[in-house]
Amino acid sequence: MSQDIYLVATISALLGVAAGIPAGSFLRRKKTSTARGAVRIGASTVSGRGAFADRAIGAGDIIERCPALEVADKDVGGELLNYVFYGNAENLRLVAMGYGMLFNHSPQPNVAYYREDSTLGAELVLYALRDIRKGEELFYNYGDDWWTTRK
């Protein structure tokens, strides 16, 4: 009788290990893209990561509202400078949260943005300049100044 219990316990343990190995590797599998709302982040067609339409987006639709933090330009340096927006004064920069900082540049953009301020703080609102198909990469125009002030 006790031998039977020992056998059942051993088989259960082996089955647990056998089931755990594939489950563990599935949970650890690296994702190549991540999505929220209408935006998917994936491998860009122009550089590193980029933002893509995760569904069809109509002209004028708001794509994302990014809560934003306005900080002094002296608080932003190095590579982060390539990710922030201009603030409301020469010496201010806007750090947009969400996916807003990951859109790449195009001189023929399909996205534009504007700033909105409320009692909660600043928001960067990204919207579609035209109808956008699911899967298209989303670009806004960084502006000439952005490129001429960098190497």
Ligand SMILES: C[S@@+](CC[C@H](N)C(=O)[O-])C[C@H]1O[C@@H](n2cnc3c(N)ncnc32)[C@H](O)[C@@H]1O
């Ligand atoms: C705000 S980030 C955009 C996300 C970036 N691609 C990433 O992988 O994190 C700005 C940087 O993306 C790159 N970038 C954006 N638009 C580009 C373009 N049209 N061609 C080449 N590089 C671009 C530049 O290196 C720039 O410094």
